[in-house]
Amino acid sequence: MREVPDGVDRLTPVLRPVRAGNGFEEALEQILQVVRLGLVPRGGRLPAERELAGRLGISRVTLREVLKVLQEQGLVESRRGRYGGTFVLPRTADTGGGGKDAGDALRRRVAEVDLEDVLRFREVLEVGAAGLCAAHGLSGAGAARLREALDRTRDAPLAEYRRRDTMLHLTLAELCGSPALAAQYAAVRATLNDLLDRIPLLVRNLEHSQRQHTALVEAVLDRDADGAREMTREHCAGTAALLRGFLT
Template identity: 75%
Template sequence: MADETGDPVFPHGLRPVRAGNGFEEALEQILQVVRLGLVPDGGRLPSERALAGLLGISRVTLREVLKVLQDQGLIEARRGRYGGTFVLPRTGAPADGDELRRRAAGVDLEDLLLFREVLESGAAGLCASRGLDAAGADRLRGALAATHEAPLPDYRRLDTLFHLTLAELAGSPSLAARYAAVRADVNDLLDCLPLLVRNLEHSQQQHASLVEAVLDGDEEAARAVMREHCAGTAALLRGFLA
């Protein structure tokens, strides 16, 4: 079925993404559309203009999303009079997708992601409200700098160390211990996902904003940035699990 412009209409419409995680949430939604079979094998996605409008994102961001899907072997772009972006036949999920589903079957994903958000936003808020001494501030800045300089294969490890550093600086050993356990479970799932450069760049921007809020003593901003950051990770996992 198509609308008056010739663009196909999804059985379940896409919705505008929230500000802050446009790339991740757009990727989640289109992954769900493709992997749930809402567009048949060989079917054409709406035009870039239509998709960008439905999702409320720029066409530049949309193209980055579509490149990820193309790299995953889910869609292909065709040029010419009858060109567009088409869903490739489903010959089975990639090996990492199979492994992600296997691992996710052993956890309550929504509970895990919610608990992570509570611990992370709580740690960020505590660090901001209590303030960090000079040594603590230097530790946090150093952990942030390490992620900025990380080669791609080392990024996830150094990202984990950044978050663990924040949890430890909150001043509650119990919080830090529980966060370490939760992060291990989250990493077990994240290790099945490809490292997406656009997502990592966005994460780095959020990390920098988080450190700035903590060092400024702005508890509300620190909690808000961390909640947004966690929501981006959650969107990626839900998308690849669709």
């Protein structure tokens, strides 16, 4: 199965022109979101410099400064030659990145997070997105995208599960018809992923999550808005309970 269906750009909710005055900082934030969300898989290549700079509305000089920071943090590496480019490095459970410095940076980010604020905002956005998708219905292409995202979580190797889980939730946010909601969800999901990287993967929890995913997608496709919202609340509550248990 293809990683991304034809015509679907997973980077759209994240990559957008930066505002004048903070080009470097905002571009760094957006590319970090791409990496933290797994929108480009481990070992995968980021878009070419010309495309990235164009989408962000910055010069290639500024972009190279951003990529240099990411390289120094052990998150990406640059390769030369015909098949060169900037590639996302594997993350590990211990470091969340490419080494001790990246792991320390992740721990600092997690320590600064207001856990309850993140969990509540995540719930508001996801419940809203699920309700909108169900209430307004999905096109044939949208329904196919959602089913494919669900299917990919079912056959995911353990090491890939969280990335594919992220793709499913991002797909739901994108399909709700509000680009602003999708962008906000991408940002909060990146923070949520930082938190999830600090707790173990529990097989029993993943099995339960998969049953919830299936029920949620079925409710959306059946245009059962109340059922979709209720299942989303239940799903968010399960994740919240795990995070509170491990991190507080």
